[in-house]
Amino acid sequence: MNNIYRKTIHGLSLCLLFFAVFIISSADAMIRDISLNELIKRSDVVAVVDVLAVKSVGTLPSGAQVVANLVKVNEPLKGNVAIGEKLKLKTRTVEDNASFKKGQKVLLFLKKVDNYFEVVSGIAGTWPIEEDGNLYGYGTGNNIADVRKAIESVESEKKEDSKEESKSESKILISI
Numbered sequence: 001m002n003n004i005y006r007k008t009i010h011g012l013s014l015c016l017l018f019f020a021v022f023i024i025s026s027a028d029a030m031i032r033d034i035s036l037n038e039l040i041k042r043s044d045v046v047a048v049v050d051v052l053a054v055k056s057v058g059t060l061p062s063g064a065q066v067v068a069n070l071v072k073v074n075e076p077l078k079g080n081v082a083i084g085e086k087l088k089l090k091t092r093t094v095e096d097n098a099s100f101k102k103g104q105k106v107l108l109f110l111k112k113v114d115n116y117f118e119v120v121s122g123i124a125g126t127w128p129i130e131e132d133g134n135l136y137g138y139g140t141g142n143n144i145a146d147v148r149k150a151i152e153s154v155e156s157e158k159k160e161d162s163k164e165e166s167k168s169e170s171k172i173l174i175s176i
Contacts (some may be wrong), residue, residue, distance in 0.1 A: 034121045040154045042120045043109040045087075046147065048129065051104040053085070056093075066094040069100050071108070075144070078151050081112075088116040090153065098126040099141030105129040107147065109137060 051052035058066040069089040098119040109125035110117040127139030
């Protein structure tokens with residue numbers, strides 16, 4: 001009886017161990033939800049763009065391709081970019097990362113890295129725009145006007161936080 005009990009416990013322990021390893025190893029591939037406000041806060045640039053070119057430029061040791069993408073800004077919503085400006089984006093062919101097709105129209109949330117941009121939060125920061133003008137992917141249910149309002153709200157919060165910090169700093173200096 002004692003031997004059967006040990007084998008059962010051992011078998012259950014192995015099952016739990018395999019289950020835990022499976023959950024931990026697949027966690028990296030899971031898409032992490034991110035709010036529109038958080039996307040905006042993490043972005044240097046938010047813009048509607050046309051994809052002009054997509055070219056594989058190398059392979060990482062993991063086998064993922066490094067892709068150079070060239071986009072043209074149609075409508076800047078946040079950041080220091082102009083209509084017609086061309087931006088270089090770097091992406092990788094890994095699960096949940098942004099990927100583009102030449103001719104595609106997309107709303108992008110971008111972070112400046114050296115002399116190029118990367119998409120914030122992979123596919124969560126890539127909102128395709130279909131011919132009907134609707135946003136898809138993570139942008140489904142939103143429109144450009146919603147994004148503009150959210151940017152205004154985030155920027156307003158940032159200014160208020162800055163004012164509060166400045167007031168606190170002044171009080172500290174006065175009390176010294």
